[in-house]
Amino acid sequence: MSEEQKGSRWGRWLVVGVLVAAGWGIVRGGGHPAPASSGASPAATTTTGSSPDGSAPSTAPSKPSTPASTAPSKPSGRYDPADYAAPVRRYAAEAGVDPQLLMAILYNESYKPHDPELERAWQRSKPDASFGIANMHRAAFDDTKPGRPFASRRWEELPDDRDLAIQAAAWHLHDLAGQLPARPAAPLNHDELLALGYNAGAGNMLAFARGVKVGSQAQSYLDRLHDNWAKSGTAVQ
Structure with missing residues (x-):
């Protein structure tokens, strides 16, 4: 979730993947990185302020063959967020957020392999790493869950339960929306x-809402959001 970890992290993911495959024989498929970006820095040039859905329509990526009755629960490495359109729609409605935005977040966060054991191996070497297909950190999950339908669940379950990861991300977006001012001063949409x-994080979001300029790292995340916007809308239709 935090972009501060993404710059050189892919190389370390490969090293961890080799160790995991050699030690446990569990990594069943390789992931592929998206363009790296890191945490927002209110420093550099401003964003254009264009809406995410202003990007050119793109064709939704093809889906791997899976049983029609159920989504894959714990596939290794590469995965297609569009396979989780049903839980995205369900939990976006539950939390009162835009399903297209939630799906676009999943696409933005799909830059690394999401094998449960690989995630745990990485977390053992980097305890502050994020978990699950929505790349949620422990503090964000624990802050989001009180009073929610998943209040009894644990952050450690996120790699194994993709529905839980989507539900937590939806409610986290709900909580962020509740912190936004009614009329942001920024040339950015909701x-x-x-x-x-x-x-x-919420602190940077509120700074941007007050009109602080978006830095290059945050702009990279927005650019990917724009790139993923059209296919995210197609996926959740």
């Missing part, structure tokens, strides 16, 4: 600010 809040 969805862009929420995406930056998810990526960089």
Whole structure:
């Protein structure tokens, strides 16, 4: 979730993947990185302020063959967020957030392999790493869950339960939306600010909402959001 970890992290993911495969023989498929970005820095140039859905329509990615009755529970490595359109729609409705935004967040956060054992191996070497397909940190999960339908669940369950990861991300977006001012001073729309809040934290989101310029790292996250916007809308239709 935090972009501060993404720059050189892919190389270390490969090293961890080799160790995991050699030690346990569990990594069944390799992931592929998306363009790296890191946490928002209110420093550099401003964003254009264009809406995410202003990007050119793109064709939704093809889905791997899976049983029609159920989504894959714990596939290794590469995965298609569009396979989880049903829980995205369900939990977006539950939390009162835009399903297209929630799906776009999943696409933005799909830059690394999401094998449960690989995630745990990485977390053992880097305890502050994020978990699950929505890349949620422990503090964000624990702050979000009180009073919610998943209040009894644990952050450690996120790698094994993708529905839980989506549900927690939806409610986290709900909580971020509740912190936004009614009339932000920034040339950013509601969805862009929420995406930056998810990526960089509420403090940076509120700074951007007050008109602080978006830095290059945050802009990279927004650019990916724009790139993923059209196919996210197609996926949740």
